[in-house]
Amino acid sequence: MRTFTKGGIHPPEDKLSADKPIEVLPLPAKVIIPLSQSLGAPSKLAVEKGDVVKVGQLIAKGEAFISSNVHASVSGKVTKIEEVMDASGYRRPAVLIDVEGDEWQEDIDRSDEIKMTITASPEEIIRRIYEMGVVGLGGATFPSHVKLRLPEGKKAEYLLINGVECEPYLTADHRVMLERGEEVVTGIRLLMHALKVEKAFIGIENNKPDAIAHLKELCSDTAGIEVIALKVKYPQGGEKQLIKAVTGRETPSGKLPLEVGCVVQNVGTALAVYEAVQKNKPLIDRIVTVTGKKLERPSNLKVRIGTPINELIAYCGGLPADTGKVIGGGPMMGKALYSIDVPVVKGTSGVLIMPGAESKRMAALNCIRCGRCVTVCPMGLEPILLAQLSENLLLERAEKERIMDCIECGSCQYTCPAGRPLLDFIRMGKNKTGIMIRNRGKK
Amino acid sequence: MNEIIIFAVISLTAIGVLSAVVLYFVAQKFKIIEDPRIDLVSEMLPGANCGGCGLAGCRAFAEQLVKSNDLAELNCPVGGAEVMKEVAAILGMEVEEKEPLIAVVRCNGSRINAAQKVIYDGATSCAFAHALGSGESGCPTGCLGLGDCVASCNFDAIYISAETGLPVVSEENCVACGACVKACPRNIIELRKKGKKDRRIFVSCVNTEKGGPARKNCQVACIGCGKCVKVCPFDAITLVNNLAYIDYDKCKLCRKCAPVCPTGAILEINFPLKKEKPADAGTEVENPVTA
Ligand code: SF4
Ligand code: SF4
Ligand code: SF4
Ligand code: SF4
Numbered sequence: 001m002r003t004f005t006k007g008g009i010h011p012p013e014d015k016l017s018a019d020k021p022i023e024v025l026p027l028p029a030k031v032i033i034p035l036s037q038s039l040g041a042p043s044k045l046a047v048e049k050g051d052v053v054k055v056g057q058l059i060a061k062g063e064a065f066i067s068s069n070v071h072a073s074v075s076g077k078v079t080k081i082e083e084v085m086d087a088s089g090y091r092r093p094a095v096l097i098d099v100e101g102d103e104w105q106e107d108i109d110r111s112d113e114i115k116m117t118i119t120a121s122p123e124e125i126i127r128r129i130y131e132m133g134v135v136g137l138g139g140a141t142f143p144s145h146v147k148l149r150l151p152e153g154k155k156a157e158y159l160l161i162n163g164v165e166c167e168p169y170l171t172a173d174h175r176v177m178l179e180r181g182e183e184v185v186t187g188i189r190l191l192m193h194a195l196k197v198e199k200a201f202i203g204i205e206n207n208k209p210d211a212i213a214h215l216k217e218l219c220s221d222t223a224g225i226e227v228i229a230l231k232v233k234y235p236q237g238g239e240k241q242l243i244k245a246v247t248g249r250e251t252p253s254g255k256l257p258l259e260v261g262c263v264v265q266n267v268g269t270a271l272a273v274y275e276a277v278q279k280n281k282p283l284i285d286r287i288v289t290v291t292g293k294k295l296e297r298p299s300n301l302k303v304r305i306g307t308p309i310n311e312l313i314a315y316c317g318g319l320p321a322d323t324g325k326v327i328g329g330g331p332m333m334g335k336a337l338y339s340i341d342v343p344v345v346k347g348t349s350g351v352l353i354m355p356g357a358e359s360k361r362m363a364a365l366n367c368i369r370c371g372r373c374v375t376v377c378p379m380g381l382e383p384i385l386l387a388q389l390s391e392n393l394l395l396e397r398a399e400k401e402r403i404m405d406c407i408e409c410g411s412c413q414y415t416c417p418a419g420r421p422l423l424d425f426i427r428m429g430k431n432k433t434g435i436m437i438r439n440r441g442k443k
Numbered sequence: 444m445n446e447i448i449i450f451a452v453i454s455l456t457a458i459g460v461l462s463a464v465v466l467y468f469v470a471q472k473f474k475i476i477e478d479p480r481i482d483l484v485s486e487m488l489p490g491a492n493c494g495g496c497g498l499a500g501c502r503a504f505a506e507q508l509v510k511s512n513d514l515a516e517l518n519c520p521v522g523g524a525e526v527m528k529e530v531a532a533i534l535g536m537e538v539e540e541k542e543p544l545i546a547v548v549r550c551n552g553s554r555i556n557a558a559q560k561v562i563y564d565g566a567t568s569c570a571f572a573h574a575l576g577s578g579e580s581g582c583p584t585g586c587l588g589l590g591d592c593v594a595s596c597n598f599d600a601i602y603i604s605a606e607t608g609l610p611v612v613s614e615e616n617c618v619a620c621g622a623c624v625k626a627c628p629r630n631i632i633e634l635r636k637k638g639k640k641d642r643r644i645f646v647s648c649v650n651t652e653k654g655g656p657a658r659k660n661c662q663v664a665c666i667g668c669g670k671c672v673k674v675c676p677f678d679a680i681t682l683v684n685n686l687a688y689i690d691y692d693k694c695k696l697c698r699k700c701a702p703v704c705p706t707g708a709i710l711e712i713n714f715p716l717k718k719e720k721p722a723d724a725g726t727e728v729e730n731p732v733t734a
Contacts, residue, residue, distance in 0.1 A: 083656075089561075089577030091656070338561055338576060361564045391568065424566035428574055 001206060003231035004241040007378040009411045011234055011332065013207060017171045017291050017298040022179055024302045025315055027099055031074050031306030032084050032343040033059065034094040038135040039142050040066030047095065051078045056105040056282050059095050062133070068143040069133035073284035073304040075103040087328050089338035097306070108281050114182050115278040118193055125194040125277050132276035133283045133346075137268035138162060138173075138237065139329055141347040144269055148194050150258065157261030159192050159200040160246055161270060163215070164230065164237040166205060167330025170350045172287040173267045175300045177204070177211040180271055181218050187270030188225060190277050195263055200225045201246045202267070205232045234332060235409040239264045241378055253405050268349075288312065288344060292353030294320035303344050309351055310340040324359025327352040332410045362419035373412035373422060379405045383412035387422040390429020395436050398429050404437075406430055480509050480533060487529050488519060493597045495520040495620025514538045521598075521618040544619035544634040546601065546612045550586040551647040551710065553607035557582055557661035573628040582660040584650045586610065586631055595626035614641055636691045640713065644689060644696055646671075647710045651684040658706065665708040671700035 036042035041064035047053060053072040060070040076099045083091035104110060120128065130145035150156060165173040177184060192200050202219075204212050206229045219225040230236055230245050240251045242264060249260040257264055265273075268287065275281040284305055291298040296317025303312060309326070313319050319326075319340070327334040328342075329349055336359075373383040381402060389398040406426050413423040485505040492500040496519050498507055508517055514536055519526055524540045531538040557580035563572055569591035577583040588608040593601050600616035601623055603609065610623075610632075624632045631649055646665055650657045654666030667685030679693035680700060687708075689700070701709040 085577075085581075088575065089581055090583050091652070335575075336561075338581065364566075391566075421566035424571050424575075425568070428566075428568065428571040431574055 001229060001231040002245050003233050004236060004244040004378060006244075006380050007376045007411060008233040008235065008241075009376050009414060010232070011168050011414065013232075014168045014293070015171050015174070015207070016169065016293070017289055017300055018174055018208075020171070020175070020297075020299050022175050022287055022300045022302055025304075025307065025312060027074060027102060027304065028307045028311050030076075030079070030096060030098050031304060032094050032096055032308065033070060033073065033306040034084070034086060034092055034343065034345055035060045035070060036092060037070055037141060037305075037346045038062070038066075038068040039140065040064060040068070040146075042093070043067055043070050045081065045093075045095075047072075047078050047081075049078055049081055052076070052100075053078060053097065054103050054105045056108050056284060058282075062130075062143065066143055066146055068135050068145075069131060069282070071133055071282040071284050072097060073306050074099045076100040085339060085342060087335060087337050087342050094343075109279040110281075114186070116182070116186050118186075118190060120190070120193075120277055122194045122196060125190055125273075128277045128280075129194075129273055132272075132281065134269065134272045134276050135283070135346050136266055137272060137286060137346065137349070138266035139333065139347055139349050141345075144265065144273065147263055147265070148191070150195070154258050155261070156195045156197050156258060156263050157199070158247060158263075159188065159195055159197050160242055160257075160262050160264045161188055161200060161202040161267055162237055162239075162242055162264055163202050163204040163208075163211065163267045164242060165208070166232075166234045166237040167332055167334075167350075168234075169291050169352050170289045170330045171291075172289045172300055172349055174208050174211055176267055176271055176287055177208070178214055181214050183274045184267050184270045185215070185218050185222060185225065186278065187272070187274035189222065190273050191263075191265060191270060192224065197263075198224050202227045203230050203236070203242050203246050204228070205230050205236060207232050235378055235407065235411065238378065238407045238409060240407070253402055283346060286344070286346065286348070288348055289350040289352075290316045291350065292320065292355070293358075294322055294355050295353050296320070305346060306343045308341050308343055309337065309348075312344070312351055313340060313353070320353060320355070322355045324354045324356035327354060332414065333408065361421075364420050365418040367416075367420055368418055370417060372415045372417065376411040376415045378409060378411060379407060381406060383422045383426060384420070386429060387420065387425040390425040390432070393429075393432070395429065395433045399433050399437070403430050403433050478509050481505050483533050484508055484530050487522075487526055487533070489521045489526065491521050491597060491618075491620075493521060493618070493620040493622060495618065495622070509534065520544065520620050523618075543637045545614065545617050545637045545643075546619060546621075546623055546632050547635045547643065547645055548586065548610050548612060548632055549645065549647050549649050550584075550609060550631045551663045551708070552580055552582055552585040552661045553609055555607070556663045557585060560660075563587075569626075570628045580660050582650060582657075582664070583652070584629055584631075585661060586629070591626045591628065592623035592632060595622040597622065638691075638696065638713075642696055642714055643691075643710075643712045644694060644698065644701065645691075645710060646687045646689055646708055648708045649686065651686050653685055657685070663707050665704075666706055668705060670703045670705065671709060674699045674703050 043060035043062045046061050047059045054075045057072045059072050062068040076097045079098050080096040084094040086092045126145050126148050134144045135141045188200050212229050216227045228246050239257050243262050251260050272283050288301050288303050290312045299316050325336045328337050386403050410423050488501040490501050496504045498504045518541050527538045559579045560581045563579050567589050569587045569589045572587045578587050586609050590603050592610050598616050600613045601610050604611045619634050648665040650664045657664040665686050669682050672680045672682050677693050677695050679690045701711050
């Protein structure tokens, strides 16, 4: 069975909510919609305080090349436009809406009918994806239309669909593949049409045999889409790892997947693309896994963007007494939240509640030079060296040691027997090196 | 036998003389004339190589000093006025005496004043913690207490107080080299005039949020109410982005501002206790870092 070759780890899977069907979370009383929800430049405000909005109405426009539109996820009145605390504890501009009823914009198709026939042209598909604010739902929130607009002279050969869900605990993509398979496949066909590629692969780890079987059956009469079962290994969901696992191609350092003829999209994104193009529905909700060992009812919920996270937790049985931290995303790449009042955003793939004992880090000891971090790094880096270079701000050297290639998967820190905060320092160093490189370009 | 020895001695001597002549001319041609004053000045400097002057070390500073026609912009904070005067004497120039500076920590968000809301157990580095989030008290501009400043100090002049979790600058040791100012990712440390009898008044806060949010995270935050600006008779205080700042060149240490601050964000250091308490002394907040 295929997988990527370099490094990788096998953390316990703990997929507690794998057999829980997607439930629709009741509408919250109010939502907080941050203006900047994707990578790239912040979007420009398009509503004012006091405006009455409908579901699907544009509230912020992404005007820069890398930025995306944001839409109202509920109907009601805009009560405030102010800076609200985000997951990192800093304040960022957001639109607050008090929910009144559930009135949608007329042009959104809310029927259950699944529209399989593709009528839109490639340009139209890409335009729709941009207008409807679709971003990568795997967690990185890269605006999808940017990935589909290939630069002059470049040609894509394969479309890779990421159904790996290699993060422990998370099951949202798994449920999407099982329950919304036909829509996902239509979404994939739309993406293939937009990219003008003949061949698409869906990569799924073999801990989800039901999803593999289901999608295989759905694709049996669609030419060009192939489901590939992959051996379980973290971080297989990384773009470059997935490309290596599925096609055997090695993406060169510092280059985009397009260099080896591939474009990677997540299954959740494929679903959003389907809804945007076929149903005219903006990205106003997403599937979120709410999970944790002490949580009463781990679930997969369909949630409107902007719903405060405490409502999700309350729906699943409330915050357990023994809670150490609440993580936005999965345990490997997610970030601990400052407060559970922060809203669900487009990039929230999961909410994980960790019990107190499990969430404590061990005290960092001295490096014992065991080399395990080097062995597990899927990018072939030397994490201990990069961490030291970052700590001492030797950025030029760090750049030479390919610090910018780090995908922040955390395998090194997870493995280190001395509990060294390797990724902490690498992240900082990466950030500073990035700034250094950008400034160099300006001169 | 003898002949061989004589021959060897003569030929080697000849080669030696020839080389010496060549070397002499080469040395003449590529001679570097170094100003002897550089060595002299270099000896005067403290040799701490701290970079406080803005150059790569004491030697580089000495070269700069000798090169310059005007010493106004150049200063060795470690050696202070004394050393600068001696240096000026060697160079036959005058220097204005610069008032000594000291590092001042503009945050009073101790555990008592700014309650801890979340626990941070990542890498012990202010720079990383700053990139990750707003800090344990939730204040996005407050001191993170992880000691990047302490690590940067070459003079053992700054340490983290176990009681408050905030850095404390030692009056004796600090030479105002500014290393900590550069190290702090939140721009909390400032070099201010040491002041007469070491007395200083400053706003101990760098939070630019509006009053409400600022106060929510920290009892002693500057809320930008502007009371101090109104009361200052010397126009020394300006209010920008909800934050008051006292210009130490204009401040006459009259002590009018501190009592009117409703949160106690203005600190007075090394003043004797006031004899008669002002009417609203009740609002004065005890500041653990002033001790
Ligand atoms: S976080 Fe970066 S350095 Fe560490 S294992 Fe992953 S890619 Fe390698
Ligand atoms: S895994 Fe940890 S202890 Fe081993 S070499 Fe890497 S940093 Fe050092
Ligand atoms: S406290 Fe700061 S300014 Fe003072 S000597 Fe130390 S690093 Fe230099
Ligand atoms: S003053 Fe700055 S560098 Fe020093 S501990 Fe506080 S945040 Fe860190």
